[in-house]
Amino acid sequence: MGSRFQYAMTLHIIIFLQIAQLVTGQFKIIPPDNPVIGVIGKGVILPCQLEAKTTPERLFVQWIFTGKSQRIDVTTYDGKNKQNPISEDKAYQGRTNFFQTEFNKGNVSLHLKNVMLSDEGKYTCSIFLENWYDEVVVDLNVAAKGDETSIFLDGHVGQGIGLTCKSQGWFPEPEVVWLDSKGQTRKEKVITQRTKTSSGIFDVVTSMNLEPGSDKEVSCRIVNNLLNTACESRVLISGE
Structure with missing residues (x-):
């Protein structure tokens, strides 16, 4: 009796494992290769791709945000709820979209509109099916390219001429470079202030003195290394 019971239990476990392997093999989430960069004020797509031969209609997808000190259930899609399948957290109200017409292709990515600085963090895409669950984490880095730079003449400073360059609206903290006519970094002393505003972005004011006999062509370049972009004036x- 005992051996028959053990045999039945062993057979049950083997069948269960085979079913689990079959279900596991049917579905797979393709993880993103790199962090996603979102530009403040614009939209960004947080990728989440389900690899499957067929995607069940009763799909349940949940996107969760984890920041420095908070966790938010951003939005969910419940395929069992035909009348109102999508729910959205108040903090993201009107800012998220699923690509529902592409669910049959396994595309459960999230379109996040009007990116804010506070959106930076980790987003977990969780997919629930009847006998299967998996998740993937998408890192969202937020950036902003500031306004065009402007160079102002401050007048004479000693025997030289003072120059000031200004630009607003950068994130993260940008790099500042003063260049000569050959595109080489100038040797003059540079004083730069990067002021963090109440919204968390940076305004830049940078100054230098052009001494007599120096290369008289001057460029001010402000660089966002995250976006690999820059503004330059x-x-x-001319004259003495």
Whole structure:
């Protein structure tokens, strides 16, 4: 009796494992290769791709945000609820979209509109099916390219000429470079202030003195290394 019971239990476990392997093999989430970069004020797509031969209609997808000190259930899609399948947290009200017409292709990515600085963090895409569950984490880095730079002449400073370059609206803290006519970094002393505003972005004011006999073509370049983009202004100081 005992051996028959053990045999039945062993057979049950084997069948259960085979079913689990079959279900597991049917579905797979493809993880993103790199962090996603979202530009403040614009939209961004948080990728989540389900690899499957067929995608069940009763799909349940949940996106969860984890920041420095909070966790938010951003939005969910419940395929069992035909009348109102989507629910959205108040903090993201009107800012998220699923690509529902592409669910049959396994695309459960999230379109996040009007990116804010507070959106930076980790987003977990969780997919629930009847006998299967998995999740993937998408890192969202937030960035902003500031306004065009402007160079102002401050007048004479000693025997030289003072120059100031300004720009607003950068994130993260940008790099500042003063260049000569050959595109080389200038040797003059530079004073730069990066001021963090109440919204968390940075305004930049940078100054230098152009000494007599120096290359009179001056460029101010402000660089966002995360976006790999820059703003630059150039002036040519003529005369003595």
